[in-house]
Amino acid sequence: xxxxxxxxxxxxxxxAVLEKKENGEEKILALCSTDFKKTHSQTLLPMIDHICAQTxxxxxxxDAVAVAAGPGSFTGLRIGSATAKAIAMAADVPIIEVPTxxxxxxxxxxxKRLVCPMMDARRNQVxxxxxxxxxxxxxxxxxxxxxxxxxxxxxxxxxxxxxxxLGDGADAYKDEIVxxxxxxxxxxxxxxxxxxxxxxxxxxSEMYAEGKTxxxxxxxxxxxxxxxxxxxxxKDFNLT
Amino acid sequence: MSxxxxxxKDLLVLGIESSxxxxxxxxxxxxxxxxxxxIYSQIDIHTVYGGVVPEIASRGHIEKINLVVKQALSxxxxxxxxxxxxxxxxxxxxxxxxxxxxxxxxALGWAAGVPVVGVNHIEGHICANFISNPELEPPFMCLVxxxxxxxxxxxxxxxEYEIIARTRDDAAGEAFDKVARAIGLGYPGGPKxxxxxxxxxxxxxxxxxxxxxxxxxxxSFSGLKSAVLNYLNSCNMKGxxxxxxxxxxxxxxxxxETLVGHSxxxxxxxxxxxxxxxxxxxxxxxxxxxxxxECDKRGIEFLRPEPVYCTDNGAMIGVAxxxxxxxxxxxxxxxxxxxxxxxxxxxxxxxx
Numbered sequence: 001x002x003x004x005x006x007x008x009x010x011x012x013x014x015x016a017v018l019e020k021k022e023n024g025e026e027k028i029l030a031l032c033s034t035d036f037k038k039t040h041s042q043t044l045l046p047m048i049d050h051i052c053a054q055t056x057x058x059x060x061x062x063d064a065v066a067v068a069a070g071p072g073s074f075t076g077l078r079i080g081s082a083t084a085k086a087i088a089m090a091a092d093v094p095i096i097e098v099p100t101x102x103x104x105x106x107x108x109x110x111x112k113r114l115v116c117p118m119m120d121a122r123r124n125q126v127x128x129x130x131x132x133x134x135x136x137x138x139x140x141x142x143x144x145x146x147x148x149x150x151x152x153x154x155x156x157x158x159x160x161x162x163x164x165x166l167g168d169g170a171d172a173y174k175d176e177i178v179x180x181x182x183x184x185x186x187x188x189x190x191x192x193x194x195x196x197x198x199x200x201x202x203x204x205s206e207m208y209a210e211g212k213t214x215x216x217x218x219x220x221x222x223x224x225x226x227x228x229x230x231x232x233x234x235k236d237f238n239l240t
Numbered sequence: 241m242s243x244x245x246x247x248x249k250d251l252l253v254l255g256i257e258s259s260x261x262x263x264x265x266x267x268x269x270x271x272x273x274x275x276x277x278x279i280y281s282q283i284d285i286h287t288v289y290g291g292v293v294p295e296i297a298s299r300g301h302i303e304k305i306n307l308v309v310k311q312a313l314s315x316x317x318x319x320x321x322x323x324x325x326x327x328x329x330x331x332x333x334x335x336x337x338x339x340x341x342x343x344x345x346x347a348l349g350w351a352a353g354v355p356v357v358g359v360n361h362i363e364g365h366i367c368a369n370f371i372s373n374p375e376l377e378p379p380f381m382c383l384v385x386x387x388x389x390x391x392x393x394x395x396x397x398x399x400e401y402e403i404i405a406r407t408r409d410d411a412a413g414e415a416f417d418k419v420a421r422a423i424g425l426g427y428p429g430g431p432k433x434x435x436x437x438x439x440x441x442x443x444x445x446x447x448x449x450x451x452x453x454x455x456x457x458x459x460s461f462s463g464l465k466s467a468v469l470n471y472l473n474s475c476n477m478k479g480x481x482x483x484x485x486x487x488x489x490x491x492x493x494x495x496x497e498t499l500v501g502h503s504x505x506x507x508x509x510x511x512x513x514x515x516x517x518x519x520x521x522x523x524x525x526x527x528x529x530x531x532x533x534e535c536d537k538r539g540i541e542f543l544r545p546e547p548v549y550c551t552d553n554g555a556m557i558g559v560a561x562x563x564x565x566x567x568x569x570x571x572x573x574x575x576x577x578x579x580x581x582x583x584x585x586x587x588x589x590x591x592x
């Protein structure tokens with residue numbers, strides 16, 4: 001079984017090929033990530049082409065295409081989704097919609113501390129969630145949502161457990177985390193601190209085994225936020 | 241390869257368009273024959289906001305893109321691997337909206353082993369004339385007028401475009417939208433003003449026709465729009481009743497006279513034999529009639545696309561892409577959206 005995994009939800013564009021053997025053994029055959037000035041539109045597909053060429057993978061060899069399906073940059077999410085939808089359509093395979101923050105937390109899949117992935121959501125909010133991976137089983141302490149940092153900090157303080165912070169949101173709100181979080185915590189090192197398609201692929205493989213796939217035609221990102229016009233228009237037009 | 245139609249009658253090109261609020265796809269055979277033309281319009285969603293909301297448009301595109309492309313292929317009875325090329329609008333337009341089509345088309349082409357060529361949206365509008373007028377060959381002159389664009393273009397050959405005139409401020413369609421909103425007709429303004437004007441007197445109010453000093457062919461519509469708004473304000477202040485149909489008819493007359501007047505001046509000065517119109521505004525009945533009459537007077541052949549090919553659609557992109565493909569143009573896996581792409585400009589589209 002082979003999965004092509006993509007993540008273009010944030011500043012990083014990342015793609016990976018995962019292979020799972022019949023005995024359950026998993027391997028990341030290739031991984032490519034870029035966090036530089038170019039747009040995802042310019043980097044993602046050339047990287048996919050590269051890792052597929054390196055691993056002799058043709059689109060029809062994949063059993064599913066996994067994509068970091070939100071939250072994230074609206075445009076970034078759509079570049080990943082449009083790419084995934086087209087490849088899945090051509091190969092006639094389903095899509096695995098991996099929640100972005102859950103995938104990001106998989107950078108620390110064997111961590112004993114709690115894992116708090118965080119993305120800068122602007123407007124004084126972060127996209128964040130809180131996971132525990134004790135005993136190889138995931139506990140979702142807080143599902144992904146857009147919220148104020150102080151709300152997440154209070155929640156973490158109320159649990160009283162050690163935490164690992166990661167993601168561009170943790171960088172952006174570093175000072176506030178330091179001042180508000182009262183439990184022991186660490187920040188992730190650079191190589192584990194951003195979205196990574198290999199992590200997305202590993203989580204996607206678990207989801208695939210559980211039958212958590214969708215028809216590529218029906219896939220759309222989970223933005224966790226309505227557009228500005230809907231937010232403001234809802235007031236003007238009495239839509240709510 | 242040549243652009244000779246008889247040599248390329250079996251060429252199959254998929255056209256994908258997502259530059260504004262229509263998700264559209266079409267399969268074109270032999271550069272001009274439309275095998276399918278699927279358009280998913282979001283107009284009802286945007287009407288609530290009085291105009292196109294870019295983020296909502298982009299969200300609509302990603303939801304519908306697979307369905308629209310699949311339907312275009314199945315109606316045409318064509319498989320992905322049968323295609324010679326995939327043509328996609330990469331500009332001008334709303335960047336977030338364009339990126340959905342561009343990312344999708346590139347990945348589809350990559351996965352199916354089909355070359356991709358990025359197409360200029362406005363050049364697509366011009367090429368819609370090749371669908372409705374099978375005998376049409378360049379050279380000809382074309383007025384492209386829509387909600388976002390007003391250009392007078394000389395088409396000297398396939399894939400060869402020269403801008404003769406452009407708008408200095410608002411696009412023609414934009415002026416229609418703004419005036420329609422001001423007189424309470426709502427969005428989209430073009431068809432609503434067209435309809436209201438039929439009941440009104442075009443000579444009831446005299447609105448100005450702007451001339452641009454540096455280029456006599458250039459258009460300007462913001463002065464006309466302001467004149468309409470000033471007229472409405474002064475009526476309101478004086479407590480005079482506003483005749484919506486008269487305002488619509490008088491505004492439309494001024495806009496049409498500007499578009500037709502400048503176009504005919506340029507056509508006469510350059511000795512043009514064939515004149516075409518394109519874009520959303522080209523489906524305005526008053527504009528069509530005026531061009532017919534003026535071209536007839538001057539012995540110029542007048543051409544226009546059927547209304548369905550005047551709005552944004554995938555067929556026009558497929559046609560423009562077919563010729564670009566035959567001319568040797570291709571795009572790489574790194575093709576990006578270019579929201580302010582000019583007519584005749586190519587960025588990320590190169591000759592092989």
